[in-house]
Amino acid sequence: MINKLIAKIQKTGAPIVVGLDPMLGYIPEHIQKKAFAEYGETLEGAAEAIWQFNKEIVDKTYDLIPAVKPQIAMYEQFGIEGLKAYKKTVDYCKSRDLVVIGDIKRGDIGSTSAAYAVGHLGKVQVGSKCYVPFDEDFATVNPYLGSDGVKPFMEVCKEENKGLFILVKTSNPSSGEFQDQLVNGRPLYELVGEKVAQWGEEHMGDAGYSYIGAVVGATYPEMGAVLRKLMPKTYILVPGYGAQGGKGKDLVNFFNEDGLGAIVNSSRGIIAAYKQEKYAKFGAENFGDASRAAVEDMVADISGALNAR
Numbered sequence: 001m002i003n004k005l006i007a008k009i010q011k012t013g014a015p016i017v018v019g020l021d022p023m024l025g026y027i028p029e030h031i032q033k034k035a036f037a038e039y040g041e042t043l044e045g046a047a048e049a050i051w052q053f054n055k056e057i058v059d060k061t062y063d064l065i066p067a068v069k070p071q072i073a074m075y076e077q078f079g080i081e082g083l084k085a086y087k088k089t090v091d092y093c094k095s096r097d098l099v100v101i102g103d104i105k106r107g108d109i110g111s112t113s114a115a116y117a118v119g120h121l122g123k124v125q126v127g128s129k130c131y132v133p134f135d136e137d138f139a140t141v142n143p144y145l146g147s148d149g150v151k152p153f154m155e156v157c158k159e160e161n162k163g164l165f166i167l168v169k170t171s172n173p174s175s176g177e178f179q180d181q182l183v184n185g186r187p188l189y190e191l192v193g194e195k196v197a198q199w200g201e202e203h204m205g206d207a208g209y210s211y212i213g214a215v216v217g218a219t220y221p222e223m224g225a226v227l228r229k230l231m232p233k234t235y236i237l238v239p240g241y242g243a244q245g246g247k248g249k250d251l252v253n254f255f256n257e258d259g260l261g262a263i264v265n266s267s268r269g270i271i272a273a274y275k276q277e278k279y280a281k282f283g284a285e286n287f288g289d290a291s292r293a294a295v296e297d298m299v300a301d302i303s304g305a306l307n308a309r
Contacts, residue, residue, distance in 0.1 A: 001137045001163045002211040002235060005099045006260060008066030014299045015255070017101060017237070018061060018291075019267025020054050020070040020089060026272040027053045028284035047081035050074075053287075054089045057271055058096055060288035064295050067099035069237075069265055090136055100136045101165065101237065107142030107149050114152035122156040138163040140215060140237070143192060147199075154203060154212065163211035168193045168227060171217025171240030189223065190230060197231040209235050209261065218250055218264065225253035228261070236262045242269030242298070248305035259306055270294045 009015050024032065024046060032049045039045035058068065070093075075086035093100050106116040118124050119133045143150055143166050153164055169179055169189040179189040193214060200210030210233050216224050218240035228236070238254050241247075241264050254262040273279045273294035274287040282290035 001099065001161055002205040002209050002213070003207050004137075005066060005163075005235070005263070006205075006207045006209065008097075008099060009260065009263065012064060012066050013303065014065050014295070015260075015263050015302060016065060016295070016298055017067040017069045017263050017265045018057070018065055018270050018295065019103070019239075019265050020057070020068050020093075020271065021074045021103075021267040022050045022053050022271065023074060024049065026268065026275070028274070028287050030285065031056075043078045043081040046078050047075075047085040050078070050082070051085040051088050053271075054085075055092060056288040057291045058089075058093055058098070060292045061270075061295050062093075062096040062098055064292065064299065065098065067101055067263065068093050069101040069103050069267075071103040071267070087134060090134060094135070094137075099138070101138040101140070102134065102136030103140050104136075105140050105142050105167065106153075107145055109145050109148040110152075113145075113149050114156075117153040117156040121153065121162040122160050136162075138165055138213070140165045140167065142167050143195070147195075150199065154199065157211060158203065163213060165213040165215050165235075165237040166192075166196050166199075168196060168214040169216045169220055169223050171219045175217070175220075187223075190226065193227045193230045193234075197234055200231070200234050204233065207260075209233055213237055215239065216254065218254075221250040221253055224251075228253055228256070232256065232261075234261075238262050238264045239267075240265075242266045248301035248303075251302060252305050252309045255306060264298075264302060266294075266298055270298070
């Protein structure tokens, strides 16, 4: 799957991923009203609004981007109905030939970790039949429990030609409370990065990158530069662009000299673009067109920074 992701990045010229992280506050009133008219102000109504919102954004942007990243918590908050919308979103994105990164941030051990891996990336056996539950192409994984928590995911990825993005240095302000702590004189995130690179050596794709990737926040560009050198064959998923403060010029060091090696995420900066002054001219009725314009601007920003280095 890493080969497909790279091929799509090269085809679109857009090393970006759109984070489909819908909150009801992002969804225009006319979408909500229509959903509530059909299902009432219920969890089912909220899920329908989310689904219609996602579908419009995907329809307006799929030809510009290689991938999407739905954050499962934004769906889980609406219970089973929200998870149904998550699954519909995953399936629809794949029908549009988009690579789907399931932002699930799972981290456990043994049979529990294996069950998470099967549920999101693999197949589950039911009697004599086999089913594919969520069927994302990649999943995000928390490595805090060590190899025991990650290996079940790697095994499923090998079987199913899927991939992982493992949390190494996250974009949130308090990430340093643990990730920056020194272990034998080195910050913990460096040790995690080295371990991710080690895991990845056994799982290389044809394009020269491993399908075991890393998550490194755009808000820490200097640390990103260090980690890029520690993980030369690791694809880096970079959250924190736009709404969290990251800019194109901050991202150059996340990429290798070949212009590959990183994919940058923007969530509300794209899906809620119509709420920004810059894109207000589109109005809530044309929120999908605002998202498309935001994608085009993001691609130009990152491409410009890479070409100028």
